[in-house]
Amino acid sequence: MTFKKNRLNTIVSGLLLAQLSLFAGSSYVQAASEKSLIVGRYAPVESLDIANVFDVSVYTADQIFEPLYIVGKEGKPTPWLATSAVSDNDGLVWTFKLRPGVKFSDGKALRAEDVVFTLERHLKNAGGIPLLAPITSITAPDQNTVVIKLKEAYPALLSDISAVSNGIMPANFAGQTEENFFRNPVGTGPFELESWEPGGTVTLKKNPHYWQSEKPYYDELAFTVLPDENQRVQQLLAGQIDVIDNLPPVRFAELSKNPDISVSRSESWIIQILQFNTKDPHFSDVHVRRAVNLAIDRKALASATSFNTSDAATSLVPPTVDFFDAKISEHDIDAAKQELSRSAFPDGFSTTILLPGGDQVRSQQAQIIQNQLAKIGIKVAIISLDPAVVREKTHAGDYALRLQESISDVSDPNIFLTYHVSPEDGGSDSYWTFYNNPHLTSILRQARVEQDEKLRGALYREAQDIIATDVPIIPLVYQSRLVATRSNLTGVEAIPNGATRFYSAREK
Amino acid sequence: MSNINILAEKLPTHPVEARVRQYGVKRLPVTLIIGATITLLVVMMALLAPILATHDPLAQDLANQLSVPSLQHLLGTDYLGRDVWSRLLYGARTDLRIAFFAALFPALTGTLIGCLLGFTGGRLLWLLLRIADCLIAFPFYLVVLIVVFAFGSGEIGIYVAFATVGWIPYVRIMSTATQAAKNQEWALAAQAAGLSRWRVIRVHIMPNVIAQPIIMFVADMVYVIVAIITLGYLGLGIQPPTPDWGSMIADGQSFVTTLWWIPVIPGIAVLITGIGLSFLADGLTQLLRPDA
């Protein structure tokens, strides 16, 4: 039995020698070359079916598929695969002219029938970020024109069309089955799929037929999965990855001081909220909700939890979304106590706040809110559960308060507001607050079809007013987009709807 | 799961009291003394937390986030402006308490069942051991994750997770030990004299086999504390705002290269507690082990 120790020694020495030779050519320090760009994301891509996914998946698929109009850097819908969109006087017929010279990654030209196929599919599936415009038909009178007919006027059409999930794909999946197509997708975007380890790294390569000449500069764009925040930052610092497009606010200051890293802060349409279950015995009372609203010091909360990178929210609508109007009541403890005394629980009560575990920002917010509400006699117990259970409980109405984060995908407030405060129209029972205000619902329905900008604006201002008074949802923080890249990199664009554009990225 | 090096030990051939008398206090193993001292120190700090703490561990001071250690805040403040030193002390209370009870329940149940079934033997014991085989085939953290996802993070999740798999080593060892002990001369004599099964177990067998589970229990406490910390890292730890070393380390991870004391000091606290308990277990093993 002598083999054990001796052979072991040989094996270990062998390994050490092997490692020395590998590390001699140590190439792990330089990841970004002219050729490839590596982005570190916090979760894996689940599917590239852009019309049916969210989060990380959709912000990867959007490198492959592009919409007719795209959300620009300032948030406005910008001509992209279409060069113009004209509506008739009643706003019922919209005519889109396609950009000439656009090709898919398989070399075939973009034609109107591809648009028809894509949008009809999206309407039918109603998945992902749904297309809620009242579309009655989509037709292609000729190869370069698409006509969309609406049942009623819908001024938000251009904005909704610019949502990420409306990326155009070839008609009939270019002859493949649906399943196969999304494993080998064909799109007009700057990149196409090179390889995909399920649950792991997705590597994209340059689309040789991309319609913007000279772009993208990088031959390869890879998205790696790094759920551990420390790993993400350390890999950026070590140069193993080049971009983090969702930097945790707590690292912002530290990285700004680092000469190897550039950090940027930009507007986003992400809003952090505190929502009430209006069926809860305490929170069905509007005075209680107002009291909670007045008791929360939003400014302190925002600067503490975002480490001074984000602003306090002033309306349920994000600031760069159309018709934004700051309406929120300011922090006032005395007013809060007064408001509470008008309710059925003047001496306070005990309740719970629900939030997903593993999220440090939300945990911080919950503890701050707990502290602030204690000052008016409301005792809050924190319940942090894993996201799957939180979602289930919320949908079942099994919660009192919940901390959440919501995002507007487009610059028009119609979908966003409807989704959050209109029970049936939004399809989510008012974001599971079960809030039902018929007057508000009718205002939103009117605003949805009102073509006159001034009138529309007035309607949305009134809506925000009502929301600020009734407080079914308390907007807390407008979360900024924080992007960190290696300092030799430029051209990475962070868009308010959460997307990141890499086609202009290049080395300085 | 726990200190299965006891498996390697032979059964004590003499009752425990004889062994302790044999040693006498002056010749107690060094590791026992060191371990007991350290553990006692940590327990004292936890018990005296209300006196030793300089602030309310839950008091927030948002204007004063992440400050450097000063006279006012001995170890600085955390991301909500709370005093780190006070949270460290109260964290000791939380973690020691949870570690104690989480390790105790399976220890008690496992020992009792193990003794009983070891004595009676038969099909029931066989079935239990087979169930144990199945449970132990699951990686420990897989079980913990599933339990915590089911019952929610925080104390209850930890208690249930440990109760689910923690009893197994106790049952295995106690049943083996009991089986061996019951065939020893003094046990056979007791049975022959007509004493009831329970009396034989309680009075004659238990004192001789109890050493091992006690040592395992102490070692298990270390394991529980480490698991609490790990769950904190995975975001499934003790519910905020209760101070606990695990969440202090988890929340402080982002600062490990800048404000390093925020995660490192609770980590050292865990280390010291772990060393104290491990030395205690070690010392007890030396004390109660047969001659080697």
Place this chain on the structure above:
Amino acid sequence: MTGTTNVIFRRLFESASRAILTIFGVIIATFFILHIVPGDPVLMILGEHASSQAVAALRETLGLDRSLWTQFIAFLSGIIQHADAGHSLVYRIPSSELVLSRLPVTGTLVLLSTLLTVAIVCVFAIIAAVNEEKTADHLIRTLSTLGASMPVFWVAIILILVFSINLRWFPVGGMGRHGFINSLILPAITAAIVTAPMLIRSLRTQLLEVLNADFVNMLRISGLSTPRIMVRHVLPNAAIPALILLGINISGMIGGSIILERVFALPGIGSLLFDAIAKRDFPLIQTIALFSAAGVVVVSFITDITVRLLDPRARMEK
């Protein structure tokens, strides 16, 4: 001779049947446990914006609306036919395919960790035993207590800080262009640091016992050198309990890979499992649980046999 062979075969049969029984129990347990846990995979896949029609439609597509018994039969037949509990709900490809694609990373990690652990344990336990009660012994025992009291991710963070960030010897994490083995060395060292302490203690205890045994004194008197005695005679005898522990710890490593892979961002089975649990991807969780339980059982089986082979009593019978 026939008597001994019979004994060996009988013991093999016992071990094998115990292993099979365990796997069967694990299969049943994995199926039912997941259906008790709250959290809906459909809601996780479709996201917050899901309409109730979309939820119902997806539930039907995935077969989650069938009765529990039907699902169980489908589950069983999948296991028997493909060693697969079904298609991953999230990725829509066979779960076994997913697991197998990740196996090289986790498998190599466990292998590397085991080799390192064995090396460390042998070396330190022998030094400690030979120097009983002297400085080296106390040092080793104290250090190993330290290792046992530290959570895995803590050790990992410290090692990364020292070796990756400051010394730049290894990558910070992940598995990219820096070479397969290169990315696994630091994680393997971490695993070894956490696993070795208990084994060192056990091996040392056993070594001490054997070293003081009569037959060793006999060997010493007859003039054999100490190293030779150590390796040829003492180690095999003392190794048995340590081997049992090693077997248990290898199983622990399979589970510990959940955390290790997360800290080092390694694309292995552990990180796949964590994600699957968060998303309630039942078939994937079940397949992974099955694979790892099977791995554990196989390891115990091998340990069982090795121990019986090493047992001097068995050898002497020959």
